[in-house]
Amino acid sequence: MTRTPCTEPIRQQSVARRKSVAVAIGKVRIGGDAPIVVQSMTNTDTADVNATTRQVAQLARSGSELVRITVNTPAAATAVAKIRDRLDMMGVGVPLVGDFHYNGHQLLAQEPACAEALAKYRINPGNVGFGKRKDTQFTAIIETALRYQRPIRIGVNWGSLDQALLARLMDENHARSVFWDASTVAREALIRSALDSAERAEQLGLSRDRIVISCKVSGVQELIAVYRDLAARSNYALHLGLTEAGLGSKGIVASTAALAVLLQEGIGDTIRVSLTPEPGESRTREVVVAQEILQTLGLRAFTPMVSACPGCGRTTSSLFQELAKAVQEHVRSCMPEWRINFPGVENLRLAVMGCVVNGPGESRRADLGISLPGTGEAPAAPVFEDGKKTVTLRGDDITGDFLQIVDRYVARRFAPQVDDEKIISR
Numbered sequence: 001m002t003r004t005p006c007t008e009p010i011r012q013q014s015v016a017r018r019k020s021v022a023v024a025i026g027k028v029r030i031g032g033d034a035p036i037v038v039q040s041m042t043n044t045d046t047a048d049v050n051a052t053t054r055q056v057a058q059l060a061r062s063g064s065e066l067v068r069i070t071v072n073t074p075a076a077a078t079a080v081a082k083i084r085d086r087l088d089m090m091g092v093g094v095p096l097v098g099d100f101h102y103n104g105h106q107l108l109a110q111e112p113a114c115a116e117a118l119a120k121y122r123i124n125p126g127n128v129g130f131g132k133r134k135d136t137q138f139t140a141i142i143e144t145a146l147r148y149q150r151p152i153r154i155g156v157n158w159g160s161l162d163q164a165l166l167a168r169l170m171d172e173n174h175a176r177s178v179f180w181d182a183s184t185v186a187r188e189a190l191i192r193s194a195l196d197s198a199e200r201a202e203q204l205g206l207s208r209d210r211i212v213i214s215c216k217v218s219g220v221q222e223l224i225a226v227y228r229d230l231a232a233r234s235n236y237a238l239h240l241g242l243t244e245a246g247l248g249s250k251g252i253v254a255s256t257a258a259l260a261v262l263l264q265e266g267i268g269d270t271i272r273v274s275l276t277p278e279p280g281e282s283r284t285r286e287v288v289v290a291q292e293i294l295q296t297l298g299l300r301a302f303t304p305m306v307s308a309c310p311g312c313g314r315t316t317s318s319l320f321q322e323l324a325k326a327v328q329e330h331v332r333s334c335m336p337e338w339r340i341n342f343p344g345v346e347n348l349r350l351a352v353m354g355c356v357v358n359g360p361g362e363s364r365r366a367d368l369g370i371s372l373p374g375t376g377e378a379p380a381a382p383v384f385e386d387g388k389k390t391v392t393l394r395g396d397d398i399t400g401d402f403l404q405i406v407d408r409y410v411a412r413r414f415a416p417q418v419d420d421e422k423i424i425s426r
Contacts, residue, residue, distance in 0.1 A: 031237030
């Protein structure tokens, strides 16, 4: 049987990415032909330097490639440069994005160290300013971005939509011979707010390769409709995210349903999964979910994927569940070291199966798999490596034995190749 080496990058031939303008955010590049970037946002008080630095580091180490922080008060703005310095001392180089509402023009002007420490500024056209002050305050932020050569994200949100623009579009709708329904008008207001603001930024001198756009709503179908239209009408880099996705499984399912459709259509250059954390839950969960969406779609690879049996009446033992969990946790805990020492390990495919019906077949299809005994079956667990049975595990510590096999397999298969000719020449 011919096998594709798992060291090759994951490819999804059916997805043709929409052509967008590439934007550099610090050392991270989004849009163009760059991989889709995962980002997240802190929920600490930014003025608390210790707490925010700690959470940014946690998010970055879990795989967030951009981290957004709230900048809403003078104290928060003053803290940004200190946070950046501490992260740099820790060796955490993740770019920081400043999230501004209402008073961003003032904070950036009053704290030039903040303006310089941030890698990107996020502006909401719905509350950057009101009435006559809107254009003045928007212009001030764009001028700061030009001064420090920073990109911006024009982030429109359903909950803070520009009411003046919405009212104007509603008046235009009344003049039509065939009325649009209210949801269509609202979607058009979202898109127009983003595109009009981007056009104004370009008029002020900000080049298109320093502009990212997002139009976030909390409904799955609305989000899909908005981004399809937005993608058809512009080539700006697009940030995807279902805002206020919710708590637990609801938030995960809703975000996945919306983002998967758009990503499969080639729409989106960077994503965030906006989960409401469970009490006491780590903020990093949203990063893991975002990574799993991209990896499940075959668009990127972050960590070995574990296929696992769901269980049925043939698997009354909980052993396969415990083993699947142990394997999942083991590979994630090892990835920081594996990523450095074993290039390509993120493409490894593992299988933990619960009985003889599908177990051996699924295990053979994985790079490394184990088929546990079901109810009434012989207490033996065959292990398959690269499609071939290599050993049968028995005893009370099948989990520990299999994790050792995983470690040996990774070290053997993904160790960097040594050039014998170079060694001889030395």
